[in-house]
Amino acid sequence: MLSLSQxxxxxxxxxxxxxxxxxxxxxxxxxEFLSIMGPSGCGKSTLLNIMGLLDEPTxxxxxxxxxxxxxxSDKALSQFRNEKIGFIFQSYHLINDLxxxxxVELPLLYRKVSSKERRKLATExxxxxxxxxxxxxxxTQLSGGQKQRVAIARAIVGRPDLILADEPTGxxxxxxxxxxxxILEQLNTADRTTIVMVTHDEGMAKRTHRxxxxxxxxxxxxxxxxxx
Amino acid sequence: MRRRKFxxxxxxxxxxxxxxxxxxxxxxxxxxxxxxYPEVYRDRTLFATMIEEADTSNGNNAMRRGPMSLSYIxxxxxxxxxxxxxxxxxxxxxxxxxxNGKKLKLFFKYTDPVFWEITQFEFLEGKPFNQQTxxxxxxxxxxxxxxxxxxxxxxxxxxGKTIEINGQDLRVIGVVRGCPITRMMVSAxxxxxxxxxxxxxxxxxxxxxYMVMALAKSKADLPRIQxxxxxxxxxxxxxxxxxxxxxxxxxxxxxxxxSMAADTFFNNSDGSTRARFYLFAAAFAxxxxxxxxINLVNINISRxxxxxxxxxxxxxxxxxxxxxxxxxxxxxVMLTIIGGIIxxxxxxxxxxxxxxxxxxxxxxxxxxxxxxxIAFVLSVVFGLMSGVFPAWRMSKLPVVDALxx
Numbered sequence: 001m002l003s004l005s006q007x008x009x010x011x012x013x014x015x016x017x018x019x020x021x022x023x024x025x026x027x028x029x030x031x032e033f034l035s036i037m038g039p040s041g042c043g044k045s046t047l048l049n050i051m052g053l054l055d056e057p058t059x060x061x062x063x064x065x066x067x068x069x070x071x072x073s074d075k076a077l078s079q080f081r082n083e084k085i086g087f088i089f090q091s092y093h094l095i096n097d098l099x100x101x102x103x104v105e106l107p108l109l110y111r112k113v114s115s116k117e118r119r120k121l122a123t124e125x126x127x128x129x130x131x132x133x134x135x136x137x138x139x140t141q142l143s144g145g146q147k148q149r150v151a152i153a154r155a156i157v158g159r160p161d162l163i164l165a166d167e168p169t170g171x172x173x174x175x176x177x178x179x180x181x182x183i184l185e186q187l188n189t190a191d192r193t194t195i196v197m198v199t200h201d202e203g204m205a206k207r208t209h210r211x212x213x214x215x216x217x218x219x220x221x222x223x224x225x226x227x228x
Numbered sequence: 229m230r231r232r233k234f235x236x237x238x239x240x241x242x243x244x245x246x247x248x249x250x251x252x253x254x255x256x257x258x259x260x261x262x263x264x265y266p267e268v269y270r271d272r273t274l275f276a277t278m279i280e281e282a283d284t285s286n287g288n289n290a291m292r293r294g295p296m297s298l299s300y301i302x303x304x305x306x307x308x309x310x311x312x313x314x315x316x317x318x319x320x321x322x323x324x325x326x327x328n329g330k331k332l333k334l335f336f337k338y339t340d341p342v343f344w345e346i347t348q349f350e351f352l353e354g355k356p357f358n359q360q361t362x363x364x365x366x367x368x369x370x371x372x373x374x375x376x377x378x379x380x381x382x383x384x385x386x387x388g389k390t391i392e393i394n395g396q397d398l399r400v401i402g403v404v405r406g407c408p409i410t411r412m413m414v415s416a417x418x419x420x421x422x423x424x425x426x427x428x429x430x431x432x433x434x435x436x437x438y439m440v441m442a443l444a445k446s447k448a449d450l451p452r453i454q455x456x457x458x459x460x461x462x463x464x465x466x467x468x469x470x471x472x473x474x475x476x477x478x479x480x481x482x483x484x485x486x487s488m489a490a491d492t493f494f495n496n497s498d499g500s501t502r503a504r505f506y507l508f509a510a511a512f513a514x515x516x517x518x519x520x521x522i523n524l525v526n527i528n529i530s531r532x533x534x535x536x537x538x539x540x541x542x543x544x545x546x547x548x549x550x551x552x553x554x555x556x557x558x559x560x561v562m563l564t565i566i567g568g569i570i571x572x573x574x575x576x577x578x579x580x581x582x583x584x585x586x587x588x589x590x591x592x593x594x595x596x597x598x599x600x601x602i603a604f605v606l607s608v609v610f611g612l613m614s615g616v617f618p619a620w621r622m623s624k625l626p627v628v629d630a631l632x633x
Binding site: 049052054055074075078079081082083087089093094095097106107109110111154158 | 537538540541542543544545546547548549550551626627628631
């Protein structure tokens with residue numbers, strides 16, 4: 001599904017050069033639920049951004065669904081992201097000026113989908129995360145857990161093969177975090193969606209198929225809990 | 229736009245006010261300087277409101293300046309060969325009279341019969357005076373409709389009735405639809421044939437009480453008329469007395485704008501008055517428009533910075549840079565178009581109100597569509613520049629950075 005080969009990411013300023021990711025190679029199988037752990041600043045989010053094509057590696061190769069991602073134009077890259085990848089962020093990243101339904105419809109805006117169809121798919125996605133009664137609300141009127149469920153609905157509305165979740169439960173209490181985790185597990189088992197999740201929570205990580213640990217920009221260990 | 233009501237309000241306010249003021253200013257300009265009723269031939273008419281005799285010899289700096297005498301006009305202007313027609317009229321004067329039980333303050337003018345040929349007054353009743361009127365020494369007058377209504381009563385015919393001006397009883401032979409006082413060469417409440425003016429005929433000096441209008445056969449003839457007149461002026465003998473010995477006569481026939489504005493604002497004689505005025509006006513308009521434009525750029529930049537996280541989100545979920553730039557272009561153009569429509573509606577309403585308010589009687593302001601459209605296009609350009617450039621910059625920002633906000 002997803003393959004990283006000898007990925008390196010270096011941040012350069014005038015005086016300092018920081019090695020954020022050091023020679024990372026990683027394979028994620030289709031239908032796998034992978035978690036990434038590591039101390040703050042070890043490069044977890046950078047790795048996730050590179051997987052999601054939001055950031056470019058300094059060197060190395062990314063392959064998604066047998067397509068080597070190299071030399072894509074802005075437009076082609078946007079389209080690829082739009083069709084293949086869904087994102088869930090720790091701080092939700094909803095557009096506060098738009099009602100919940102419009103937020104969920106967002107990925108479909110950049111596809112050839114009629115507004116009626118958009119509405120239908122977004123409503124279905126919201127039903128899946130149990131928020132169909134909040135469609136007309138604005139994000140600021142929702143709790144943290146509800147916001148994250150809207151963000152999940154937005155991530156799955158376009159039926160992507162891969163979901164990248166950056167600490168999706170990081171801002172939530174344990175009960176809410178548990179709920180969100182259940183939704184992700186459901187997506188993974190029922191829809192066979194591949195999920196890569198960055199987390200700080202060992203308990204959450206143990207519920208995934210496999211855990212990789214990152215330290216100072218390098219992969220240090222890998223634990224297989226289950227098989228996909 | 230609906231989402232950021234305050235921003236939308238500020239932008240719309242800036243755009244619509246600027247456009248409205250430009251539209252109104254040009255409308256007033258047209259009202260004063262454009263060829264409108266009854267001066268429909270203004271673009272092929274030359275004017276002289278004053279002449280100037282100057283004595284600069286021996287360190288003197290004496291000059292005599294003023295309208296022209298009848299003898300001067302008859303001798304040196306009426307005799308010009310290039311104009312189709314030459315008319316004259318006195319500078320407007322006021323007189324108090326009593327009619328219909330109230331005191332009226334009226335503007336009056338003495339004119340020659342050609343005046344009615346160069347101007348295109350609409351006669352609501354009667355007819356203008358002609359050469360026979362003057363030859364027969366008839367005491368007649370043409371009045372405008374407001375004077376008729378005030379003096380004789382509303383809806384009453386004035387023809388054949390008598391109006392008293394300066395102690396003289398004049399028989400009304402014509403009633404014209406009035407024109408605003410801003411048309412200085414032709415506007416008056418009462419028009420009398422020049423033979424009723426007692427003082428000037430005896431005046432042998434160059435200075436007197438009359439202004440001149442010279443109608444050309446075509447616009448192309450205007451420079452020829454000016455050249456012929458300049459030639460005549462050079463050869464006019466200047467009367468000298470013990471106290472004033474002029475050597476120079478400054479006299480010329482000019483288009484309306486120059487003859488009115490040149491003396492007031494830009495006193496120069498090199499003929500570039502209009503070009504200078506337009507340059508000045510264009511610079512003013514540009515400066516005037518640049519203020520809200522800069523303001524708009526500022527607002528747009530801060531607004532787009534504020535939306536950087538939104539841009540990041542949209543890009544993460546599949547919006548390309550081009551899609552985002554288009555989104556901003558459409559938002560800005562919509563805003564400008566709405567602002568333009570508001571400006572047009574407000575200007576139209578103001579003009580309609582002004583025209584019927586009687587602040588200037590007979591005012592006939594209108595929207596100058598050419599200027600309105602240019603101003604509108606300019607504001608669309610400003611809107612685009614102010615919105616698109618920052619949006620383009622933002623859309624180029626890496627998604628990761630944009631998401632951080």
